[in-house]
Amino acid sequence: MLITIDEKQVEFKEGQTILQAALAAEIDIPHFCWHPGLSVSGNCRICLVEVEKTPKLVIACSTLAQEGMIVQTKSEKVINAQNAVMEFLLINHPLDCPICDEAGECKLQDYAYKYSKGYSSFDEEKNHKDKRIDLGPNVKFDQERCISCSRCIRFCEEIAKDPQLTFVQRGEKVTIKTFPGKELNNPYSMNVIEICPVGALTSRHFRFRSRVWDMSFTNSICPGCARGCNTIIGTRNNEILRIEPRENLSVNDYWLCDWGRLNTIKSISDGKLRIDGPELEHDLNFEPKRIHTKVDWDEAAASAASRIPVDGEKVFMLASANSTIEDNYTFKKFSVEIIKKFDIYFIPNIDESFGDNILRKSDKTANSTLMKYLDIPEFNEDVIDKLRNGYYSYAVILNEDITLNKNLYKVLDNLKGITQLLSYTNSSVANSDVVFALSTYAEINGTFINFANRIQKIRPAITSLEQERLIGEFSMSRLDKFGAHNDRWTHGKKFNSRPGWKILMQLAKILNHDFKFENSEEVFIEFCNTVKGLEGLDYEAVGEQGFQIK
Numbered sequence: 001m002l003i004t005i006d007e008k009q010v011e012f013k014e015g016q017t018i019l020q021a022a023l024a025a026e027i028d029i030p031h032f033c034w035h036p037g038l039s040v041s042g043n044c045r046i047c048l049v050e051v052e053k054t055p056k057l058v059i060a061c062s063t064l065a066q067e068g069m070i071v072q073t074k075s076e077k078v079i080n081a082q083n084a085v086m087e088f089l090l091i092n093h094p095l096d097c098p099i100c101d102e103a104g105e106c107k108l109q110d111y112a113y114k115y116s117k118g119y120s121s122f123d124e125e126k127n128h129k130d131k132r133i134d135l136g137p138n139v140k141f142d143q144e145r146c147i148s149c150s151r152c153i154r155f156c157e158e159i160a161k162d163p164q165l166t167f168v169q170r171g172e173k174v175t176i177k178t179f180p181g182k183e184l185n186n187p188y189s190m191n192v193i194e195i196c197p198v199g200a201l202t203s204r205h206f207r208f209r210s211r212v213w214d215m216s217f218t219n220s221i222c223p224g225c226a227r228g229c230n231t232i233i234g235t236r237n238n239e240i241l242r243i244e245p246r247e248n249l250s251v252n253d254y255w256l257c258d259w260g261r262l263n264t265i266k267s268i269s270d271g272k273l274r275i276d277g278p279e280l281e282h283d284l285n286f287e288p289k290r291i292h293t294k295v296d297w298d299e300a301a302a303s304a305a306s307r308i309p310v311d312g313e314k315v316f317m318l319a320s321a322n323s324t325i326e327d328n329y330t331f332k333k334f335s336v337e338i339i340k341k342f343d344i345y346f347i348p349n350i351d352e353s354f355g356d357n358i359l360r361k362s363d364k365t366a367n368s369t370l371m372k373y374l375d376i377p378e379f380n381e382d383v384i385d386k387l388r389n390g391y392y393s394y395a396v397i398l399n400e401d402i403t404l405n406k407n408l409y410k411v412l413d414n415l416k417g418i419t420q421l422l423s424y425t426n427s428s429v430a431n432s433d434v435v436f437a438l439s440t441y442a443e444i445n446g447t448f449i450n451f452a453n454r455i456q457k458i459r460p461a462i463t464s465l466e467q468e469r470l471i472g473e474f475s476m477s478r479l480d481k482f483g484a485h486n487d488r489w490t491h492g493k494k495f496n497s498r499p500g501w502k503i504l505m506q507l508a509k510i511l512n513h514d515f516k517f518e519n520s521e522e523v524f525i526e527f528c529n530t531v532k533g534l535e536g537l538d539y540e541a542v543g544e545q546g547f548q549i550k
Contacts, residue, residue, distance in 0.1 A: 102199030238492025324446030327500030
């Protein structure tokens with residue numbers, strides 16, 4: 001079926017509106033209240049268009065496209081209407097652009113330049129309302145900036161399934177409030193920040209931390225649960241300032257839960273929690289306890305290679321459902337090709353209270369699905385008994401805080417030694433022989449497989465001291481490109497960490513095994529060539545939307 005928009009023939013599907021047909025054909029029709037993931041409200045009126053043989057202008061967001069319909073979006077009648085709507089919206093809107101977090105990505109700013117007259121017919125004093133209102137633990141509200149588009153209200157009702165917001169008052173006094181006795185605290189509350197077309201709803205965590213044009217933005221994946229929501233990581237001065245959802249209709253639609261936004265990044269730049277460089281245990285005769293010292297990578301690798309039994313004694317290998325395909329594949333490759341006697345397991349992390357029927361999965365790991373492709377079984381009580389009875393002499397642990405599993409933590413004292421690859425310190429570090437500083441998901445290239453067997457890619461949003469940079473993989477901001485070496489925003493903390501596959505490759509080389517990986521993509525390609533149906537898959541084929549395993 002065809003519709004004509006601005007003299008251009010556009011195909012549309014039955015049930016599509018004029019606005020949907022236009023946007024699909026890359027014809028821009030301004031809109032505030034319409035959102036592809038929400039119901040139609042039709043209350044902002046900026047999307048008015050002229051339809052032939054229709055006496056009045058119609059709103060494109062709710063008017064169904066019909067065969068043979070002729071639409072004008074740039075006629076004099078439409079332009080006058082757009083000017084009038086913009087003038088109306090700006091009557092009481094404050095001139096907060098210099099301090100507003102939305103500046104630089106604000107629809108009202110863009111449309112004020114593109115669709116308004118550039119001046120106002122009104123000379124009365126603007127209507128003042130309350131500012132800096134806490135709607136909930138994560139969202140602040142500025143009543144003066146609100147244009148009453150109702151997106152946030154509809155989101156709570158339709159997506160979060162928890163009506164918490166409503167309009168109160170009428171006319172120029174209209175505003176948004178939470179229902180009596182409620183606050184905006186549903187598990188998806190921060191999505192209202194992105195869908196707000198102006199700066200009325202802002203994040204309490206990101207507020208006033210940076211102008212968006214001074215930040216770099218990197219497409220990534222949330223590792224908070226087995227869904228693997230698509231995200232955009234915003235950084236400045238090598239620090240992650242915020243995470244936003246990235247549209248992927250096959251995974252997370254347009255949304256992201258608050259837990260994923262806040263908890264997956266809160267410790268990445270924490271110098272007290274991050275392990276910054278390899279650590280080596282030294283037993284001193286006059287010391288009653290072990291002492292850990294910082295060493296270089298070569299010394300740490302040489303020490304670990306000399307301690308890990310590669311023949312004769314049984315070694316307990318603990319893979320991680322929190323780590324990438326690349327790290328886990330190399331971890332198993334190291335086990336199979338180098339250690340003659342080993343058992344390899346992973347620890348699941350299931351929290352039934354966390355999952356819901358929207359996005360969140362009870363499996364709070366990003367890559368547990370991978371384990372069936374690597375044939376790595378779940379950790380169980382039988383392994384506890386083997387550790388308790390001295391069946392294993394040594395353990396190599398990848399990216400797992402073993403203190404969270406009290407039974408495992410207790411019996412590891414029976415081992416002769418432990419080598420760990422960790423990003424964050426915990427009390428088990430003190431009992432380890434060698435600890436390698438592992439890069440976090442925001443510092444590496446890699447891939448996860450979500451619960452629906454979809455391979456998805458992460459890339460570095462911040463840099464470590466030894467950053468792997470593939471062509472086109474590292475996003476740079478205006479400050480990155482044009483800042484001088486002595487500017488304060490170029491001195492952000494860089495941790496001395498490496499991806500797991502690279503650490504294991506160095507260990508293997510000392511033990512006379514050359515894995516011959518030059519970068520993470522080569523590890524991924526080798527893994528794919530071991531799985532039927534994935535032969536020849538590479539990062540380009542995974543792309544921005546992921547690759548669905550059939």
